[in-house]
Amino acid sequence: MARILDDALIYEILSVVDEIPEGKVATYGQIARLIGRERNARLVGRVMSMAEFYGSYPYHRVVNHAGRLVPGWTEQKELLIGEGAVMKKEGYVDIKRCQWEI
Known part of the structure; x- marks a missing residue:
C-alpha cells in the first residue's frame, strides 16, 4: 500500500535535507534511499518544490543525479557557490x- 504524502513524510525528508553540510549536495535519489524509499526520488523533488512553506531548510543543496541545478532558479547556484561548492559547467554542480x- 502506497504511503500518502503527509506532514510526517515531508518533515522526514526535510530532516535529512537539514543535515546536508555547507558546500555539499545530495541527490533526490540519495535522500529517498536515506528515508527507506529508494524508488521515490520524484517524491523528494515534489517535497523540495514546496519546502519553503515548511520552514527554513537548505533545500538549495539538493540536485539531480547528474548534479543539475533546478532550471530557472538562479539563486541556487549563487547559494551553492557562496558555500564553496564547485560548479562543473553551467547549471551543474561537480557531483x-x-x-x-554519508
Missing part, C-alpha cells in the same frame, strides 16, 4: 567533488 558522503 563527484561535492556530493554528501
Whole structure:
C-alpha cells in the first residue's frame, strides 16, 4: 500500500535535507534511499518544490543525479557557490567533488 504524502513524510525528508553540510549536495535519489524509499526520488523533488512553506531548510543543496541545478532558479547556484561548492559547467554542480558522503 502506497504511503500518502503527509506532514510526517515531508518533515522526514526535510530532516535529512537539514543535515546536508555547507558546500555539499545530495541527490533526490540519495535522500529517498536515506528515508527507506529508494524508488521515490520524484517524491523528494515534489517535497523540495514546496519546502519553503515548511520552514527554513537548505533545500538549495539538493540536485539531480547528474548534479543539475533546478532550471530557472538562479539563486541556487549563487547559494551553492557562496558555500564553496564547485560548479562543473553551467547549471551543474561537480557531483563527484561535492556530493554528501554519508
